[in-house]
Amino acid sequence: MENPGYCSGSFDGLHHPSDDDDDEMVDIAGATLDFSSTDDVPPLSSGVYEEHNGTSRTAGMNGSGPSRLVDPLEDPLPGVGTYEDFNTIDWVREKSKDRDRHREITNKSRQSTVALLHSISDAFSGWLLMLLVGLMSGALAGGIDISAHWMTDVKGGLCLRGFWFNHEHCCWLSNETTFQERDRCPQWQSWAELITGKSEGPFAYIVNYLMYIFWALMFSFLAVILVRAFAPYACGSGIPEIKTILSGFIIRGYLGKWTLIIKTITLVLAVSSGLSLGKEGPLVHVACCCANILCHLFTKYRKNEAKRREVLSAAAAVGVSVAFGAPIGGVLFSLEEVSYYFPLKTLWRSFFAALVAAFTLRSINPFGNSRLVLFYVEFHTPWHLVELAPFILLGIFGGLWGALFIKANIAWCRLRKTTCLGHYPVIEVLVVAALTALLSYPNSYTRMSGSELISELFNDCSLLDSSQLCGYKQPANTSDTGVDNSLADRPAGPGLYTALWQLALALVFKMMITVITFGMKVPSGLFIPSMAVGAIAGRLLGVGMEQLAYYNHDSVIFKGWCSQGADCITPGLYAMVGAAACLGGVTRMTVSLVVIMFELTGGLEYIVPLMAATMTSKWVADAFGREGIYEAHIRLNGYPFLEPKEEFEHSSLAVDVMRPRRMDPTLAVLTQEGMTVGEVESLVESTHFSGFPVVVSSESQRLVGFVLRRDLLISIDNARKRQDGIVSASQVVFTEHTPPLPPDAPPPLRLRCIMDLSPFTVTDHTPMDITVDIFRKLGLRQCLVTHNGRLLGIITKKDILKHMAQMANRDPDSILFN
Amino acid sequence: MENPGYCSGSFDGLHHPSDDDDDEMVDIAGATLDFSSTDDVPPLSSGVYEEHNGTSRTAGMNGSGPSRLVDPLEDPLPGVGTYEDFNTIDWVREKSKDRDRHREITNKSRQSTVALLHSISDAFSGWLLMLLVGLMSGALAGGIDISAHWMTDVKGGLCLRGFWFNHEHCCWLSNETTFQERDRCPQWQSWAELITGKSEGPFAYIVNYLMYIFWALMFSFLAVILVRAFAPYACGSGIPEIKTILSGFIIRGYLGKWTLIIKTITLVLAVSSGLSLGKEGPLVHVACCCANILCHLFTKYRKNEAKRREVLSAAAAVGVSVAFGAPIGGVLFSLEEVSYYFPLKTLWRSFFAALVAAFTLRSINPFGNSRLVLFYVEFHTPWHLVELAPFILLGIFGGLWGALFIKANIAWCRLRKTTCLGHYPVIEVLVVAALTALLSYPNSYTRMSGSELISELFNDCSLLDSSQLCGYKQPANTSDTGVDNSLADRPAGPGLYTALWQLALALVFKMMITVITFGMKVPSGLFIPSMAVGAIAGRLLGVGMEQLAYYNHDSVIFKGWCSQGADCITPGLYAMVGAAACLGGVTRMTVSLVVIMFELTGGLEYIVPLMAATMTSKWVADAFGREGIYEAHIRLNGYPFLEPKEEFEHSSLAVDVMRPRRMDPTLAVLTQEGMTVGEVESLVESTHFSGFPVVVSSESQRLVGFVLRRDLLISIDNARKRQDGIVSASQVVFTEHTPPLPPDAPPPLRLRCIMDLSPFTVTDHTPMDITVDIFRKLGLRQCLVTHNGRLLGIITKKDILKHMAQMANRDPDSILFN
Amino acid sequence: AKSFEDVRCKCICPPYRNITGHIYNRNFSQKDCNCLHVVEPMPVPGHDVEAYCLLCECKYEERSSNTIKVTIIIYLSVVGALLLYMLFLLLVDPLIRKHDPYTQPLHNEEDSEEMRPQPESSSQARGNTVLERVEGAQQRWKKQVQEQRKTVFDRHKLLS
Amino acid sequence: AKSFEDVRCKCICPPYRNITGHIYNRNFSQKDCNCLHVVEPMPVPGHDVEAYCLLCECKYEERSSNTIKVTIIIYLSVVGALLLYMLFLLLVDPLIRKHDPYTQPLHNEEDSEEMRPQPESSSQARGNTVLERVEGAQQRWKKQVQEQRKTVFDRHKLLS
Secondary structure, X not given: OOOHHHHOOOOHHHOOOOOOHHHHHHHHOOOOOOOOOOOOOOOOOOOHHHHHHHHHHHHHHHHHOOOOOOOOOOOOOOOOOOOOOOXXXXXXXXXXXHHHHHHHHHHHHOOOHHHHHHHHHHHHHHHHHHHHHHHHHHHHHHHHHHHHHHHHHHOOEEEOOOOOOOHXXXXXXOOOOOOOOOOOOOOEEEHHXXXXXXXXXXXXXXXXXXXXXXXXXXXXXXXXXXXXHHOHHHOEOOHHHHHHHHOOEOOOOOOOHHHHHHHHHHHHHHHHOOOOOEOHHHHHHHHHHXXXXXXOOOHHHHOOHHHHHHHHHHHHHHHHHHHHOOHHHHHHHHHHHHOOOOOHXXXXXXXXXXXXXXXXXXXXXXXXXXXXXXXXXXXXXXXXXXXXXXXXXXXXXXXXXXXXXXXXXXXXXXXXXXXXXXXXXXXXXXXHHHHHHHHXXXXXXXXXXXXXHHHHHHOOOEOOOOOHHHOEOOOOOOHHHXXXXXXXXXXXOHHHHHHHHHHHHHHHHHHHHHHHXXXXXXXXXXXXXXXXXXXXXXXXXXHHHHHHHHHOOOOHHHHOOOOOOXXXXXXXXXXXXXXXXXXXXXXXXXXXXXXXXXHHHOOHHHHHHHHHHHHHHHHHHHHHOOOOHHHHHHHHHOOOOOXXXXXXXXXXXXXXXXXXXXXXXXXXXXXOOOEEHHHHHHHHHHOOOOEEEEEOOOOOOEEEEEEEHHHHHHHHHHHHHHOOOOXXXXXXXXXXXXXXXXXXXXXXXXXXXXXXXOOOEEEOOOEHHHHHHHHHHHOXXXXXXXXXXXXXXXXXXXXXXXXXXXXXXXXXXXXXXX | OOOHHHHOOOOHHHOOOOOOHHHHHHHHOOOOOOOOOOOOOOOOOOOHHHHHHHHHHHHHHHHHOXXXXXXXXXXXXXXXXXXXXXXXXXXXXHHHHHHHHHHHHHHHHOOOHHHHHHHHHHHHHHHHHHHHHHHHHHHHHHHHHHHHHHHHHHOOEEEOOOOOOOHHHHOOOOOOOOOOOOOOOOOEEEHHHHHHOOOOHHHHHHHHHHHHHHHHHHHHHHHHHHHHHHOHHHOEOOHHHHHHHHOOEOOOOOOOHHHHHHHHHHHHHHHHOOOOOEOHHHHHHHHHHHHHHHHOOOHHHHOOHHHHHHHHHHHHHHHHHHHHOOHHHHHHHHHHHHOOOOOHHHHHHHHHHHHHHHHHHHHHOOOOOOOOOOOOOOOOOOOOHHHHHHHHHXXXXXXXXXXXXXXXXXXHHHHHHHOHHHHOHHHHHHHHHHHHHHHHOOOHHHHOOHHHHHHHHHOOOEOOOOOHHHOEOOOOOOHHHOOOOEOOOOOEOHHHHHHXXXXXXXXXXXXXXXXXXXXXXXXXXXXXHHHHHHHHHHHHHHHHHHHHHHHOOOOHHXXXXXXXXXXXXXXXXXXXXXXXXHHHHHHOOOHHHHHHHXXXXXXXXXXXXXXXXXHHHHHHHHHHOOOOHHHHHHHHHOOOOOOXXXXXXXXXXXXXXXXXXXXXXXXOOEEOOOEEHHHHHHHHHHOOOOEEEEEOOOOOOEEEXXXXXXXXXXHHHHHHHHOOOOOOOOEEEOOOOOOOOOOOOOOOEEOHHHOEOOOOEEEOOOEHHHHHHHHHHHOOOEEEEEEOOEEEEEEEHXXXXXXXXXXXXXXXXXXXXX | XXXXXXXXXXXXXXXXXXXXXXXXXXXXXXXXXXXXXXXXXXXXXXXHHHHHXXXXXXXXXXXXXXXXXXXXXXXXXHHHHHHHHHHHHHHHHHHXXXXXXXXXXXXXXXXXXXXXXXXXXXXXXXXXXXXXXXXHHHXXXXXXXXXXXXXXXXXXXXXX | OOOHHHEEEEEEEOOEOOEOOEEEEEOOOHHHOOHHHHOOOOOOOHHHHHHHHHHOEEEXXXXXXXXXXXXXXXXXXXXXXXXXXXXXXXXXXXXXXXXXXXXXXXXHHHHOOOOOOOHHHHHHHOOOOHHHHHHHHHHHHHHXXXXXXXXXXXXXXXXX
């Protein structure tokens, strides 16, 4: 190369390594939107110097800010090699960049001790990062648990011993608690007591009711207004977006520090407001935000989108780990449900991070019982093979509800997206919160929070329990059973019948309200409401089975295993199976769900019932629609997500999908020599493609390489400004050696260094199933199509998604992003 | 096409759909070796008719036997699309075939009810197959457990109540057992009692000693002789080969029915002979054999090498699941250690199969204690953070031992492979068995089987135990502790000191003997010996720590958590951690190992100690050599295995790796028209490549497609024999339309249908790291290299492996297979 | 060192013969946490104590009231700070910035659907004083939030 | 239905005061499996029974002696059959086949390193009688085993 300096950073001097790098660092997470959000408008139009500044800022966001001058591995031109917002990354290019970087460090490490230390610290930085992510997420989850618990109780009253205690901790040391009312103590005052001084009577009830509604409205209003004011990206569950981001999409600011703060704060508010939502999905988002922010501390991850996504996959595991106290389940959740590219190294690291997070959370001990979740249960009562029948029934229920929920929720969200309903997000949240509070207060099972409800339903009745659900008739001779203080099967008493009615009403209410709650503009998870629905259904079925067994324990079915006096049916187990079935129906998880439930209960005995229920649930739900709630939301929003689970079923060929179509004008290509800067610019201006193939000549159409529009524009603009003699008539040269030019011609612009010399190609006869596989497995953004060595066209990820939508009789224009 | 019938099965009539299809079916599993095992000799040389027969038999082995005539998805010519022995499959081609098949069935299912039923049964056949694999493997594992337990005890004596009872079951109902000697009962007679009538004294000891050696020699002789006579593939652990097979290699007969029978039988013999080996690795092989044999029942899996490998991945999970009673651990083992292509569907299915197998095994109840493994333990004693230090020490020990073991074992195996030692496999086994028996009888900890030893070491001492390891000095006041019957920390007594000395000797012995045992020509797993070594070391350290704490419980370290009378150190836990560390050092498993250990103990509490130890162990061992024992054996044997865990570190380009090299003659190519049958044949004869690119013309070198040597030869030979007028002067035509020929020319041979129209290409500038990634992720066999649209060369998997060997300064000729 | 009010031993005794169920709550240390110490006064005569105690379940529990206090106070102060800042941005900021050039882009953006970045604001923000730099950063951040708000709330492109 | 000898209740009682440890073994059903029923005669006086029984650990266990019997017998017969077949192949087979054309390829293969498949044997095996077909299959199988043996034991190409 005659001018090697050009391509390797001769413009570095132009960039001010000023002291505002710090400021840039601060701003890294909250990423700026320098370029417009769609790529059909060229981002470079407002003068070159500003543009240079703009791109350098983008590079800063990508993390190349402070160390730009010291690191020789830097991109040759600032901005080249970065991505625009709402675009998809090229996994191959990113991974290749990382390998180059790694190779450089390894080579250097042989030269000096400092470099050796640097290479060692580089190798361990991944583990350190994981440790930090685990610590931070665990601490945040602990804070969220404590605050949410307190805020939920604030709806009912206040503690006089210290306003920061929730109801349970207020009565922690009280001796006034009785066997029937375990949490009543004088230190805890309901709002009626505080305001009117009376704790009983209809007036006090009305005051409490009103205060409950007031606080619910207050909390939900605060939640939605904070989201709207500071971080609109903090709303919703976050899992669909994280799935898309992990598959390579870029949404700047989605995992930034403001999103983190606001999501953490408003999640507590939303959960405490009594809305039918959980904190599990948002916790995954929170963990991913932590990971993304901590990534900026390490050069290796700051600069590489692919490496960062590995960390984010691990963070998703951390989120579930702290949400359910299930480190292994979290890792499998990340593997099965969220992640796109999950190498083994990430498996190890996410396991490590999940463990660290679980331990941090345990040491915070948010519930005061050394457990990570409120609804941890530990039973070891056996189950009988005959019981598989009701478990499968629960699976069918879960599958049906899952399918129905997805359809209803998507229809509702579509309504919100397309009609004027979407213009009043704040009012919507307030109306739903008011409705929820109004309807849920009278029923004690809806009044309590979702986790408490699940905890109560999972719990098995023993003599020690006094809840309504354990309102069995007392047998005549209690003390005869001696040491055994378990409750053998007994007839249901009036308390239990009341509880069953209330539960049935709660079931209907939860099923309705969750449909319109999920998708509102507050942080909202789906796990807890789904599990609550399933747990209620399961408990109802369990109690029913129990009574059936009690009244018919001589019948053929129960004879063998259900002798009188034996504890043969565990309603709590049914609740657990039901919860798993409903959650499975909604999310279509299988293995990870079973493992999560198994870690919740600590018993390997129940794997088979859980597996039977989740499998049935998945199959039943799949019969109504192949996609889970997250995929449905991804599709609703038109994210560029290539589902790795689904096979491409159709027999189309690459030539059917590629652009240009048969009727279209031919593909816009650059030639490796002979085009002038002006011609290139007008070609780029007149089209909106994000990249251009480079060919030997337009007659032969033999492919040389591929140039991205963004890189091309940045390079030309920089060259025009900085390089002497580059005018519109200068030739653009992509060859290795400059061709002979006439003596009076202006100097050529050499751009080989921004050209991708190894573009992916397939032949026109390649079946689309293979092409889709290549895109999925390698994480491509585009692929060129050749016929007998000649360039024919191009297939982008968007083309494939559009084609798939068309094949499924959906609107191909629903795919919005590249 | 003018002659569409030609390419789609016009020769089907030639194949006899005779009643010996049954016979073929029987022979399917024990696959024949029709072609020679190296590909440099063309397989087609002995006349055309016989060849046709031969290939049809090969097709039968691949499973297309019985239903060949009814299935229209059949390959156009029998033999086309199959693979030779010791070759690598093309994943893309196989998966594409399966998708075609699926599409066909789906399309048909809309036409008739029968076809719909067929499509449904096809969809569920995967699950059914998994059920069968689980049942069969579980049953086999149960049989192996029972037989091995009995045979091990036969070395010591015989039961008079029924010769089929082992020692424990012989004394199952006996009342004569005492607290000290728990398994002594009159029904069980040692050989000395049976032969001489005396049970005590030096003479009886000598008789027992001799009988022990006799049986050990007998069993090992039987094992090696059966392996040699009936199924040489049944020897060894099997995991390296299964890894290679799962990555796409073909070893016909390796998973056949004779291998299954012989491996099952000889595994029991080998384990009972007292050799330092375990049954876990071979159980994986056994499960894979089951899966492969059962695959033949389902068309979907019989015909497709890629689909079959999915089932085999699940079977590997099943193997570990029954070996350790750890279904989740098994799935993770398959994912982390064995599998190459592991889609989510396989995850679910392998989990299901692993569960079924574990339940089958549990219902067989081989140990009479409702547990799946002998060394199941259940402790819940807490551990303290300070103890992490000894755990990490154990990790370091495990890592060092792992690295040392791998080096020593590989050196020994290389010796066996290259020197005359390898010519006496039977004598080698006998010598090692005699040595093992001779040295292990005097020491009670080596005399017992590996699983029993581990079980004893894992066990925590309570008052109920009477083993030597629990020989603590009795405290003065036993009964004061009341309900608590655990053994609080106490000074070691003379019994324990004896045990410690014996354990130390056993440790040295096991470490030595395992090195020369693993790799002998009997079925041999490595898990149990590694775990035994680690467990001994851990127990020693644990007892040491315990005594340290006892004598220094006022020192700074122990003060906070180890008050007098409290049970603060659990030597059993140390044994467990040590076992995990050593196993981790040898195999380099991490997550799956932790999960297996956690399922063995049933307690989530110990995840952190286990994780700390395995991670340390892996890091320490990796510092001495990156590869685990299985990868080391794969490399020793030169299997074509492209390690998915390792990154390709070097900066070579595709052009550096491709053939022809710079000095070589140009690439042998076919042109799409213009070559005669004779020219093609002489080109094929004169080279030994397994495939040829087809180009437009030899001047332009523009790529059209790729033809496999095997397909080409079969097609030409068939055409010469069956098609009128095909002579050596006939033109071979690869184009879609026949070019105009002179009127007197013989009819052309049209071969477009055997040409792969979508060969993979990369450009010459593609970095090798990207190319390696493509090969790995897509499972390619070869890839063509182009420059500016012209064909330059070809890269095969073997080329890549050779290049990687060269880069690592190893002998590139060690890669033997394609 | 756990403080006095952070440990408790809680025994739940179910109904037994004619005695109703009871809950006993003492702040005892772990080793004293058993029925015989905690249940006081013993409601049954001496020979029944053992049977009664077998039915009771005693659990030792710990908490950290400081963690709770600190967490709740931090949480409330963050919420309060955010609310104040929001009010400031809503009410005070427009007033004091009435003639500030920074408000210009804000108004512009609300008009045009396709917002164009305004690099001059950031280049102006590269001023010398700390205040100016902070203000520049704040300005950029406000624009991002506005853009996010438009994407999510108005155009419903993401997260709906 | 479990047979009489397939269930047991085993109680292990550790040393207590001056009484040595004891193991009690009865075949009781699951519901009777506790210390009070199994430990007989009781080694301690009445008032100590409870304390002694608290130290003992009783476990109910089941097995299937039929499964064990069947497994071991099947296993031994398979081993026996294999050994007999091996002896047959080693000793008898070469004798009765001395002039049989099938032995031909066997000898050939031992000479040539690169074994060529002998399709005629399989095509001849497609005879009419069952015996001939079985023999053909056996012959093919023997060749495979020989090839495997050469690969593994002689050439050490695989599995070493």
